[in-house]
Amino acid sequence: MDDFEFRNPTKILFGRGAEAKVGVETAAIAKKILLHFGGGSIKASGLFDRVVASLREAGVEFVELGGVKPNPRLALVHEGVKLCKRHKLGLILAVGGGSVIDSAKAIAMGAVIEGDVWDFYLGKGQPKAALPVGTVLTIPAAGSEASTGTVITKEEGWLKRSVNTELIYPRFSILNPELAFTLPPFQVACGATDIMSHLMERYFTNVKNVSFTDRLLEATMKTIIAKAPQVMKNRHDYDAWSEFMWAGTIAHNNLLNTGRIGDWGSHDIEHEISGIYDVAHGAGLAVVFPAWMKFVHSHDLDRFVQWAVRVWNVELDVFNREAVVKEGIARMEAFFRSLGLGTTMAGLGIKDDRVDEMATKCTDGDTRSVGNFVRLDRAAVKRVLELAY
Amino acid sequence: MDDFEFRNPTKILFGRGAEAKVGVETAAIAKKILLHFGGGSIKASGLFDRVVASLREAGVEFVELGGVKPNPRLALVHEGVKLCKRHKLGLILAVGGGSVIDSAKAIAMGAVIEGDVWDFYLGKGQPKAALPVGTVLTIPAAGSEASTGTVITKEEGWLKRSVNTELIYPRFSILNPELAFTLPPFQVACGATDIMSHLMERYFTNVKNVSFTDRLLEATMKTIIAKAPQVMKNRHDYDAWSEFMWAGTIAHNNLLNTGRIGDWGSHDIEHEISGIYDVAHGAGLAVVFPAWMKFVHSHDLDRFVQWAVRVWNVELDVFNREAVVKEGIARMEAFFRSLGLGTTMAGLGIKDDRVDEMATKCTDGDTRSVGNFVRLDRAAVKRVLELAY
Numbered sequence: 001m002d003d004f005e006f007r008n009p010t011k012i013l014f015g016r017g018a019e020a021k022v023g024v025e026t027a028a029i030a031k032k033i034l035l036h037f038g039g040g041s042i043k044a045s046g047l048f049d050r051v052v053a054s055l056r057e058a059g060v061e062f063v064e065l066g067g068v069k070p071n072p073r074l075a076l077v078h079e080g081v082k083l084c085k086r087h088k089l090g091l092i093l094a095v096g097g098g099s100v101i102d103s104a105k106a107i108a109m110g111a112v113i114e115g116d117v118w119d120f121y122l123g124k125g126q127p128k129a130a131l132p133v134g135t136v137l138t139i140p141a142a143g144s145e146a147s148t149g150t151v152i153t154k155e156e157g158w159l160k161r162s163v164n165t166e167l168i169y170p171r172f173s174i175l176n177p178e179l180a181f182t183l184p185p186f187q188v189a190c191g192a193t194d195i196m197s198h199l200m201e202r203y204f205t206n207v208k209n210v211s212f213t214d215r216l217l218e219a220t221m222k223t224i225i226a227k228a229p230q231v232m233k234n235r236h237d238y239d240a241w242s243e244f245m246w247a248g249t250i251a252h253n254n255l256l257n258t259g260r261i262g263d264w265g266s267h268d269i270e271h272e273i274s275g276i277y278d279v280a281h282g283a284g285l286a287v288v289f290p291a292w293m294k295f296v297h298s299h300d301l302d303r304f305v306q307w308a309v310r311v312w313n314v315e316l317d318v319f320n321r322e323a324v325v326k327e328g329i330a331r332m333e334a335f336f337r338s339l340g341l342g343t344t345m346a347g348l349g350i351k352d353d354r355v356d357e358m359a360t361k362c363t364d365g366d367t368r369s370v371g372n373f374v375r376l377d378r379a380a381v382k383r384v385l386e387l388a389y
Numbered sequence: 390m391d392d393f394e395f396r397n398p399t400k401i402l403f404g405r406g407a408e409a410k411v412g413v414e415t416a417a418i419a420k421k422i423l424l425h426f427g428g429g430s431i432k433a434s435g436l437f438d439r440v441v442a443s444l445r446e447a448g449v450e451f452v453e454l455g456g457v458k459p460n461p462r463l464a465l466v467h468e469g470v471k472l473c474k475r476h477k478l479g480l481i482l483a484v485g486g487g488s489v490i491d492s493a494k495a496i497a498m499g500a501v502i503e504g505d506v507w508d509f510y511l512g513k514g515q516p517k518a519a520l521p522v523g524t525v526l527t528i529p530a531a532g533s534e535a536s537t538g539t540v541i542t543k544e545e546g547w548l549k550r551s552v553n554t555e556l557i558y559p560r561f562s563i564l565n566p567e568l569a570f571t572l573p574p575f576q577v578a579c580g581a582t583d584i585m586s587h588l589m590e591r592y593f594t595n596v597k598n599v600s601f602t603d604r605l606l607e608a609t610m611k612t613i614i615a616k617a618p619q620v621m622k623n624r625h626d627y628d629a630w631s632e633f634m635w636a637g638t639i640a641h642n643n644l645l646n647t648g649r650i651g652d653w654g655s656h657d658i659e660h661e662i663s664g665i666y667d668v669a670h671g672a673g674l675a676v677v678f679p680a681w682m683k684f685v686h687s688h689d690l691d692r693f694v695q696w697a698v699r700v701w702n703v704e705l706d707v708f709n710r711e712a713v714v715k716e717g718i719a720r721m722e723a724f725f726r727s728l729g730l731g732t733t734m735a736g737l738g739i740k741d742d743r744v745d746e747m748a749t750k751c752t753d754g755d756t757r758s759v760g761n762f763v764r765l766d767r768a769a770v771k772r773v774l775e776l777a778y
Contacts, residue, residue: 001631003404008397014648015392209628212612212636219604226600239598242390246647247601255644258635259403 001209001259008253010146011172014246016238018176019136022051022093023058025172029132030090034083035062036104037095038069042138045182051095051136063087068096070280072103074118074154080107081117084131091171094135098142101135105150105168108133121152121161130167136174139183140245141191141282143198143252145173160271175249177241185232189339190282191248192228196221196332197285198251202262203307204373206300210260217256218310223247225311225335232339265371266292269381272358277350286336290343291388293329296374301325345388355385390598390648397642399535400561403635405627407565408439408525411482412447414561418521419479423472424451425493426484427458431527434571440484440525452476457485459669461492463507463543469496470506473520480560483524487531490524494539494557497522510541510550519556525563528572529634530580530671532587532641534562549660564638566630574621578728579671580637581617585610585721586674587640591651592696593762595689599649606645607699612636614700614724621728654760655681658770661747666739675725679732680777682718685763690714734777744774 013021026033035051042048055062065080083089084107092111094104108130110117120127137145144150148169151162183191203217224247230240250256269292270284297304305321308314308328317324333343342348359382362370366378376384402410415422424440431437444451454469472478473496481500483493497519499506509516526534533539537558540551572580592606613636619629639645658681659673686693694710697703697717706713722732731737748771751759755767765773 001628001635003407005400005402007400011394011396012647013394018392209632211615212609212632212639215608215611216605216639219608220601222604223601239390242648243598243601246390250601250605250644255639258401259631 002207002261004259006254006258007166008146008169008255010170010253012146012175012249013172014175014242016176016178018174019047019050019179020054022134022136022174023054023056023060025174026055026060026091026093026134027058029134029171031059032061032087032089033063033091033093034080034089034104034107035064035093035095036068036080036100036107037066038097038100039066041182042095045179047095047136047138047179051093062093063089068100068103070099071153071160071274072099072106072151074106074152077103077106077110077117077152080104081110084111089131091132091134094133095138097137097139098144101133101137101142101144101170102150102152104133104135105130105144106152106163107131108168109163118152118154120163127163127165127167130165132171133168134172135170136179137245138179139187139191140180140241140248141194143195143248145170145175146249146253148254158275160275173249175245177238177245180231180241180245181236183235185235185340186280188228188232188235189341190280192224192244192339193282193286193336193341195224195248195251197266197282197289199224199256200289201264201267202257202260204263204296204300204303205260206373207260213256213258213260214306218307220247220251220256221311224251228339261372263371263373265373265376268370269358269362269384272362273345273350275361276354276358277348279348279350283341283348286341286343287345287348287388288384290329290333291384293332294387295380295384297325297329299374304328345385352386352389355382358385391596391650393647395643395647396555397535397558397644399559399642401535401564401638402561403564403631405565405567407563408436408568409443411440411523411525411563412443412445412449414563415444415449415480415482415523416447418523418560420448421450421476421478422452422480422482423469423478423493423496424453424482424484425457425469425489425496426455427486427489428455430571431484434568436484436525436527436568440482451482452478457489457492459488460542460549460663461488461495461540463495463541466492466495466499466506466541469493470499473500478520480521480523483522484527486526486528487533490522490526490531490533490559491539491541493522493524494519494533495541495552496520497557498552507541507543509552516552516554516556519554521560522557523561524559525565525568526634527568528576528580529569529630529637530583532584532637534559534564535638535642537643547664549664562638564634566627566634569620569630569634570625572624574624574729575669577617577621577624578730579669581613581633581728582671582675582725582730584613584637584640586655586671586678588613588645589678590653590656591646591649593652593685593689593692594649595762596649602645602647602649603695607696609636609640609645610700613640617724617728650761652760652762654762654765657759658747658751658773661751662734662739664750665743665747666737668737668739672730672737675730675732676734676737676777677773679718679722680773682721683776684769684773686714686718688763693717734774741775741778744771747774
C-alpha cells in the first residue's frame with residue numbers, strides 16, 4: 001500500500017425529503033448565496049420551490065444563476081464569479097447533477113481571486129482559497145457531491161480541463177434518492193456506467209498489497225451491478241435508489257483510492273470521443289472500457305482474474321485464466337447493453353475516420369502518455385480506439 | 390436504508406515515518422499543547438523522542454501528561470483538564486492507543502467548561518465545544534483515532550461510561566503501521582477481535598435494504614481475517630499491518646453504519662465482564678460474541694447465513710441453513726482461538742458464580758434492555774452469559 005493522506009469533510013444529509021434541511025445548513029455558513037442550477041427540470045419537479053422555501057425560512061437571501069449545461073462551460077462560470085463579487089455572496093448552492101456542482105466549484109474558486117479561474121484549469125498556479133459550496137444532488141453519477149474535482153469546458157477550442165483540490169470539497173451535500181425518480185432511463189444508464197468507471201479506474205492499479213481497498217471497490221461495483229437494473233425497471237424504487245446513490249458517492253469521494261494509484265486512461269480517451277462527437281460521458285465510457293480491457297489485461301492477468309471472479313461471479317478456472325478474464329469483460333459488456341447502452345463506436349453511430357485525430361489530441365501529439373496501470377502512447381491509444389469498433 | 394447524516398472530517402496521514410509530520414499538523418492548529426500518552430513503551434521505542442523533535446521543529450510548546458492506563462480513568466482526565474486551563478493549551482495530542490485517545494477526548498471536552506466533564510458521561514447535558522484533538526496511533530484496535538466516541542472509567546464504583554459527539558472527531562490522526570511492530574501478540578489478538586466486533590455489531594441489524602454497507606462490512610471483516618494471522622506470524626510485516634491498521638480505522642469511523650442501526654449488546658455485556666474481572670476488552674469480546682450469536686441467530690437466520698457464507702466462506706446449503714450458521718460461528722471461534730484467545734468464560738478462568746450479578750448490572754436491575762438486533766432483558770443477558778461457559 002502506498003503512503004497517503006485522506007480527509008473528506010463533506011457533511012452528507014441522506015434521506016427522503018432531506019432537501020428541507022438546505023436552509024438551515026446553508027444559513028449556518030452564509031446568509032447571502034448564489035443559487036446555481038441547470039435547466040427547467042428542477043422547476044418542473046417542484047424541487048426548486050422546495051429549496052427556495054427552505055432558504056427563505058432560514059433567512060437566506062439568494063441570487064439565481066441557472067443554465068448550466070452538460071459539460072459545464074467557462075462562460076457561465078465567469079458570470080457566476082461576477083455575481084458573487086458584485087453581491088458579496090458567501091456560498092454557492094448547487095442544485096443538480098455533476099455539471100452544476102462542477103460549475104459551482106469553479107465559481108467558488110474564481111470568486112476569491114482577481115485573475116481568471118481558468119488559469120487553475122490550465123495548471124497555472126494553485127488555488128489558495130474558495131467560497132464554500134453546498135449541493136442538493138439530483139443525479140447519482142459524477143460523484144462531485146463529495147469529491148475534490150471539477151471539470152470545466154472552455155467553449156473556444158472545446159478544451160475540457162479539470163482541477164483537484166481539497167478546497168472544493170462541498171461543505172454539505174443533500175442526497176434524497178427520491179429526486180432520482182424522474183431521471184430519464186438513458187441518464188440512469190449513463191450514471192451507472194460513470195460510477196462503475198470511477199470504481200474500475202481505481203481498481204486497476206500496479207500498487208501491491210491493496211487487498212482491503214480491492215474488496216471495498218468490489219463491494220461497491222457489485223452494488224451498482226445489482227441495483228442499476230432495479231432502478232431501470234422501477235424508477236420509483238426508493239430502496240434500490242438509496243443504495244445506488246450512496247454507492248455512487250462513495251465510489252468517488254477518495255476513500256477508495258487511499259494507498260493506491262488509479263489508471264484514468266479510459267477517462268482521458270473518452271474525453272476525446274465526447275469532445276468530438278458530443279456523446280454522453282457514460283455512453284462513451286461503456287465503449288472505451290471494454291476496448292481498454294482487451295488491450296491491457298495481459299499486463300496483470302491476476303488482477304483481471306480477481307475482478308472477473310469476484311465482481312462478475314465468473315467461475316475460476318486456474319488452467320484457463322485468459323478465458324476467465326474474457327468472460328468477465330463479456331459480462332461487463334452485457335451489463336452495459338442491458339442498460340440500453342452500446343458498447344462499440346459503431347453502436348454509437350461513430351465512423352472510424354477520426355481515430356488518428358483523437359489519438360493525437362489525447363496524447364498531445366504523442367508528447368504525453370495517458371493511464372497509469374499501463375501507460376498508453378499515441379499508438380496504444382489508437383489501438384484501444386480501434387478495438388472499440 | 391434509514392435516513393442518516395454522516396461527516397468525518399479527520400485528516401488521516403498514513404505511512405512509514407508519518408509521525409514526522411506531527412509538528413506541522415499540530416502547529417497549524419495550536420502552538421501550545423498537552424502531550425498525552427500512556428506508559429513507557431513510547432519512550433522505549435523512541436517514538437516519544439521523534440514526536441517531541443517534530444513538535445519542537447515546528448515551534449510547538451507542550452506540557453506532558455503521561456500515565457494513561459487501559460480503561461482510562463477520570464482522575465487523570467481531571468488532571469489534564471486542569472493543565473489545559475492553567476497553561477491555556479490549544480490542542481490535546483494523544484500518542485498511543487484507544488485509551489490514550491479516549492482520555493484526550495475527555496480532556497478536550499472538559500477543558501472548555503466550568504463544571505465536571507463526567508456529567509456528559511452521565512448524560513447530564515450535551516457538550517457544546519471541545520479543544521481540538523490530534524493523534525499518533527500506536528495500536529490498531531479501538532478505532533478512536535477517527536471516531537466520535539470516548540469511553541472513560543470512574544474509579545469509585547468502577548463506572549464505565551461513554552460519550553459520542555462529532556465535536557471530538559480528531560482533527561488529524563497519524564497512522565504509521567511500523568508503530569505496531571512492537572505490540573505484544575496478545576494485544577494484537579485483542580485488537581483484531583475488537584475490530585471484528587465493531588464490524589459485527591454494525592452488521593447485525595434489523596434495517597432492510599442495506600446490501601451496500603453489508604458488502605463494505607464483509608470486505609472489512611475479510612481483511613481482518615486475512616491479515617490478523619499474517620501480523621501475528623510476522624510482527625514486522627509492514628504490508629499486512631498497513632491493511633490491518635487502515636481496516637481498523639474504517640471499521641469504526643461511522644461510514645459503515647450509515648443508514649443502519651447496529652446492535653452493541655455484546656459490547657454492553659462485555660463491559661460487565663471486564664468491569665468485574667479486569668480482562669482485556671478484546672479477550673472478553675471473543676467470549677461474548679459466540680455466545681450472543683448462539684442465542685440470537687434464529688431471530689434473522691438469513692442474515693446469519695449471508696454472514697457465514699460471505700465472510701467465513703461456508704458453502705451454502707439452502708436445505709440446512711441452521712447448519713451453515715453453526716459452521717460460520719464455529720469458524721469465528723476457531724479464528725479467535727488461532728489468535729491465542731479463549732472463547733469461553735472457563736477458558737478465561739472465570740467461574741460462573743457472578744452471572745446473576747453481571748446480568749443485573751448490565752440491565753440496571755432489569756430496568757433496561759441491551760442490544761438492538763434483539764433486545765435483551767436481564768434473563769436474556771443471563772442466558773447469553775451462561776452460553777459463554
